[in-house]
Amino acid sequence: MKKSRVAASAVRSKSAAPKPNPRWGREEETEIFAKNVRLFRQGKISDDDFRRFRLQHGAYGSRLRMDYSMVRIKVPGGEITPEQLEKIASLSEAFSIGSAHVSTRQNIQLHWVQLEDVSEVMRGLVEVGLTTREACGNTVRNVMCSHFAGVCPSEAFDATPYAKAIARFLLRNPMCQNLPRKFKINFSCCDSHGLVRVADIGLVPTVKKPSSSSYTTTTTETSDETSRGFKIYLGGGLGAASFIGHLLEDFTPEDRLLATCMATIRLFDRHGNRENMARNRMRYLVHEMGWERFQKMVLKERSIVEMTTSYSTEQLFDVKSHEDTRQLPKASGRMTTMTKLPMLNVKVTKDSLGFERWLHTNAVQQKQEGYFTAFITLGAGDITASQLRVLASAIRDYSAEGVARNTPQQNFALRYVRETDLPNLYEKLASAGLANPGALTIASAVGCSGTTSCNLAITNSHRLAKEVQRKFLELGLDIDDSLRDATIKISGCPNSCGQHEIATIGFFGGATRMNNTMTPTYTMLFGGSAGEAGELGKAVMRVPAKRVIDTTLKIIELYKNERAAAAVAAAGGGGGDEDHHHETLHQWIIRLIKGQGSGSIKNLEGMKAALAQVIQLPSSPQQDPDAYRDYGSDSNFTAKTARGECAA
Amino acid sequence: MRSLTTTTTAATARKKKEAKVPDEDFKLPIVCDADTLRSLIRRKKSVRVVDVRKAEDYQREHIPTAVSLPLARVLENDQPEKIVTLLEELGISDSTPVVVYDDTFGALAARVAWTFQYVGHDNTALLEMTFKQWKELGLETEKQQHTFSRARHLLNIKKEIYVDASYVEAAAKSKPSTLLVDSRERLNYLTEHIPGARNIPYTMVGSEDSILRNAEELKRLIENRGIANDAEIITYCGSVGTLSGLTYYALKLAGFKNVKLYPKSFKEWKALGKPKEEFKEATYWDLSAE
Numbered sequence: 001m002k003k004s005r006v007a008a009s010a011v012r013s014k015s016a017a018p019k020p021n022p023r024w025g026r027e028e029e030t031e032i033f034a035k036n037v038r039l040f041r042q043g044k045i046s047d048d049d050f051r052r053f054r055l056q057h058g059a060y061g062s063r064l065r066m067d068y069s070m071v072r073i074k075v076p077g078g079e080i081t082p083e084q085l086e087k088i089a090s091l092s093e094a095f096s097i098g099s100a101h102v103s104t105r106q107n108i109q110l111h112w113v114q115l116e117d118v119s120e121v122m123r124g125l126v127e128v129g130l131t132t133r134e135a136c137g138n139t140v141r142n143v144m145c146s147h148f149a150g151v152c153p154s155e156a157f158d159a160t161p162y163a164k165a166i167a168r169f170l171l172r173n174p175m176c177q178n179l180p181r182k183f184k185i186n187f188s189c190c191d192s193h194g195l196v197r198v199a200d201i202g203l204v205p206t207v208k209k210p211s212s213s214s215y216t217t218t219t220t221e222t223s224d225e226t227s228r229g230f231k232i233y234l235g236g237g238l239g240a241a242s243f244i245g246h247l248l249e250d251f252t253p254e255d256r257l258l259a260t261c262m263a264t265i266r267l268f269d270r271h272g273n274r275e276n277m278a279r280n281r282m283r284y285l286v287h288e289m290g291w292e293r294f295q296k297m298v299l300k301e302r303s304i305v306e307m308t309t310s311y312s313t314e315q316l317f318d319v320k321s322h323e324d325t326r327q328l329p330k331a332s333g334r335m336t337t338m339t340k341l342p343m344l345n346v347k348v349t350k351d352s353l354g355f356e357r358w359l360h361t362n363a364v365q366q367k368q369e370g371y372f373t374a375f376i377t378l379g380a381g382d383i384t385a386s387q388l389r390v391l392a393s394a395i396r397d398y399s400a401e402g403v404a405r406n407t408p409q410q411n412f413a414l415r416y417v418r419e420t421d422l423p424n425l426y427e428k429l430a431s432a433g434l435a436n437p438g439a440l441t442i443a444s445a446v447g448c449s450g451t452t453s454c455n456l457a458i459t460n461s462h463r464l465a466k467e468v469q470r471k472f473l474e475l476g477l478d479i480d481d482s483l484r485d486a487t488i489k490i491s492g493c494p495n496s497c498g499q500h501e502i503a504t505i506g507f508f509g510g511a512t513r514m515n516n517t518m519t520p521t522y523t524m525l526f527g528g529s530a531g532e533a534g535e536l537g538k539a540v541m542r543v544p545a546k547r548v549i550d551t552t553l554k555i556i557e558l559y560k561n562e563r564a565a566a567a568v569a570a571a572g573g574g575g576g577d578e579d580h581h582h583e584t585l586h587q588w589i590i591r592l593i594k595g596q597g598s599g600s601i602k603n604l605e606g607m608k609a610a611l612a613q614v615i616q617l618p619s620s621p622q623q624d625p626d627a628y629r630d631y632g633s634d635s636n637f638t639a640k641t642a643r644g645e646c647a648a
Numbered sequence: 649m650r651s652l653t654t655t656t657t658a659a660t661a662r663k664k665k666e667a668k669v670p671d672e673d674f675k676l677p678i679v680c681d682a683d684t685l686r687s688l689i690r691r692k693k694s695v696r697v698v699d700v701r702k703a704e705d706y707q708r709e710h711i712p713t714a715v716s717l718p719l720a721r722v723l724e725n726d727q728p729e730k731i732v733t734l735l736e737e738l739g740i741s742d743s744t745p746v747v748v749y750d751d752t753f754g755a756l757a758a759r760v761a762w763t764f765q766y767v768g769h770d771n772t773a774l775l776e777m778t779f780k781q782w783k784e785l786g787l788e789t790e791k792q793q794h795t796f797s798r799a800r801h802l803l804n805i806k807k808e809i810y811v812d813a814s815y816v817e818a819a820a821k822s823k824p825s826t827l828l829v830d831s832r833e834r835l836n837y838l839t840e841h842i843p844g845a846r847n848i849p850y851t852m853v854g855s856e857d858s859i860l861r862n863a864e865e866l867k868r869l870i871e872n873r874g875i876a877n878d879a880e881i882i883t884y885c886g887s888v889g890t891l892s893g894l895t896y897y898a899l900k901l902a903g904f905k906n907v908k909l910y911p912k913s914f915k916e917w918k919a920l921g922k923p924k925e926e927f928k929e930a931t932y933w934d935l936s937a938e
Contacts, residue, residue: 034872037872038872038874041874042874062930063929063930064929064930065927065929065930090856093851094849094851094852095852096834097833097834097835097932097935097936098833098834098851098936098938099935099936099937099938101935111932111935112834112835112838112932112935114847114873116872116873116874117852117869117872119872120868120869120872378937379937382935382936382937383937384936384937384938387937449935450931451930451931452930452931452932452933452934452935453930453932453935460931460934462931462934462935463931463934466934630931631931631934632931632933632934633931635928640929
């Protein structure tokens with residue numbers, strides 16, 4: 001409609017000029033895809049060849065139905081424009097289920113797309129500059145970047161242009177077209193945000209002062225006297241067996257970033273295991289070879305890369321072209337760490353105004369004075385087409401940078417929102433059901449797609465995450481500051497797409513025979529964390545699916561009791577020298593893992609004993625069949641899986 | 649505004665402009681664009697514009713010269729003879745060009761247009777846009793209610809565009825070349841459908857500014873699915889043949905000649921206890937953010 005387009009552009013002019021769109025997609029690839037689907041249907045391409053091709057182009061087979069695909073849209077750095085969101089809305093209505101799904105690696109996924117329609121989805125994406133190319137398969141997957149990059153008060157500099165430049169360099173690059181296995185690169189903004197220790201390559205922006213030997217990741221402004229670089233971690237990753245990445249060297253200057261990445265990928269390509277699909281991620285290579293040997297090889301390979309890479313190849317890594325040259329609000333330089341949340345001084349309760357509660361749990365101050373980043377809480381990453389359109393409009397109306405970022409917590413972040421605009425933004429989001437509180441709290445549970453669409457899933461982790469969120473918001477746990485830094489993340493199988501190993505309380509799905517009945521269960525893990533000091537969670541015990549919510553609530557109750565007891569002890573002067581009555585749930589759980597509990601629960605064994613009752617199912621499955629079933633199912637549970645497609 | 653006629657080449661588009669169309673026996677394309685309709689209305693040619701929204705919506709405002717025929721009345725009079733009577737009461741004779749519109753992305757209009765064609769009124773077209781879009785473009789509307797003197801219309805049933813449950817069942821059993829198309833949304837289709845049916849959701853055939861994509865695009869979408877041009881295609885949806893009516897016209901527009909509608913659709917099929925194909929191995933409903 002001509003008229004409505006005019007109206008839309010009038011609104012757009014309110015915010016900054018649109019960000020230049022890097023155009024990741026290519027139209028000819030959509031035509032090739034359509035052609036290959038036809039040839040495959042005619043039996044002229046083998047199953048194996050077609051699968052490899054399909055995955056290379058970002059279409060993953062759906063649960064037990066290979067005639068449907070999950071189309072994974074790469075969003076490099078998580079940065080997405082309103083036009084792109086609107087296009088995804090239309091495509092989801094036309095070819096998918098009318099909702100889109102934000103993944104834990106900043107992709108946006110469209111589920112249950114008929115294989116024959118995938119090329120049409122791709123065609124629409126190309127129109128707005130997006131691609132699905134190399135979103136699956138043995139390739140370099142979406143390059144992640146902290147959603148706080150550029151606005152984080154603790155960052156050395158904005159890593160976003162580097163993330164996009166490396167994504168651009170590696171996309172369609174012949175060196176990445178047939179790796180032993182998938183390859184993941186994550187950029188953070190600072191030492192606490194981002195998933196740098198659980199990636200094949202994790203990068204933390206850092207600056208170095210030449211006059212001294214000290215490096216810092218916490219300088220806000222870089223002057224001419226400092227030089228940019230990264231702390232690079234290699235060989236981390238989550239999966240059936242997870243590893244934490246190793247630091248390559250104290251400081252990798254920015255001009256060696258490309259060579260370091262190329263060297264790492266080349267080594268993986270040459271030495272990675274191409275036989276055993278279960279152990280062919282680079283982290284296994286690093287583990288088997290030993291870090292010191294791998295580290296030496298990378299440094300040596302890097303020298304070779306630097307000696308042999310042509311000038312024109314180097315020019316393809318173009319950070320400058322990805323810099324945002326628009327006039328955005330500048331950082332004052334006064335803030336050096338992220339303001340401790342919550343930002344409201346008023347006491348927020350369950351009965352507080354919706355806006356106050358939302359502000360309390362969904363907004364943080366940026367380093368740019370007067371500007372905030374506001375989060376949109378989704379349920380396990382799901383958003384309807386009409387909500388996507390409202391989000392697009394909210395970006396145009398309220399974000400000075402005119403784009404949004406999606407987050408590994410499966411939410412959206414709207415940045416550069418003026419403080420004075422926050423109430424209006426809230427109203428707009430609320431009109432579309434997008435103003436749920438709890439985005440930056442324990443209530444924002446992460447859940448992979450699980451049995452809703454994935455071949456590998458054993459349980460419906462997706463629905464469980466939504467149920468956890470619903471229950472926690474209902475109970476008002478989002479406004480409890482002692483729970484704020486805790487996280488809950490749920491995967492439907494051991495493969496960690498739900499990132500359960502970096503959660504305070506993580507769960508991965510399985511099947512257990514209980515009282516002679518096959519039952520969906522979750523293995524519960526404690527004490528995982530992200531960031532530069534990230535650690536993997538420790539498995540504690542198995543919990544039936546229908547007992548997960550009660551179990552987490554029981555853990556919170558136990559924590560509260562212990563904290564109250566510590567407070568009494570402290571008041572009585574017998575509480576020792578530690579501030580246990582001030583510690584958060586996350587801190588308490590970490591202490592238990594170390595066996596340093598000071599109250600009635602000393603360690604994980606004590607925790608298990610305290611939870612023994614709550615995980616019990618009614619003894620007779622006949623009396624309460626529902627307790628033995630999974631969420632979203634009215635029939636008895638069976639563990640049904642098919643071949644995974646992560647590895648092509 | 650994009651022209652949406654059966655033939656979309658630049659040459660025919662130019663020719664159309666020069667010809668300045670309307671005449672008494674003007675033969676409408678499957679989808680009538682707004683300019684053609686406006687020109688027909690302006691020249692007071694005997695075009696009959698049929699508004700199938702609720703009566704009160706019509707009374708509030710409608711396209712000039714339009715008559716009101718809510719879908720419900722068509723469904724209540726579900727016999728060919730009665731439909732012909734309705735046509736006659738609206739002053740539609742055998743040669744009157746008829747343009748139908750709604751405010752439900754074309755689905756209600758499609759069901760009514762199909763009904764007219766079924767009883768022998770071939771010269772029926774869908775307006776390319778909904779009433780809301782017509783308004784948004786600032787095009788003419790009026791409040792005046794119209795009645796026309798009764799016309800004569802023959803009953804000439806076009807049985808090749810209609811099928812019932814037994815036809816569907818027989819075709820599914822013994823005619824592998826026949827293609828059943830389920831027009832409901834993806835999740836409804838995955839849950840249960842007529843065995844062998846394929847899914848072309850109604851959401852797929854429209855575009856942002858028109859009730860149907862252009863012919864070329866529709867052709868490509870359907871060709872992607874490897875459907876042969878001469879295949880017999882039966883469309884159905886959930887209850888009364890509205891969504892499948894729209895898909896029916898999408899297929900016609902894409903150039904498929906042998907398209908049929910099963911207007912009683914899946915509602916009747918289930919009520920008759922006919923077999924269904926179900927898919928229970930995945931919990932896909934939990935992906936919806938609704």
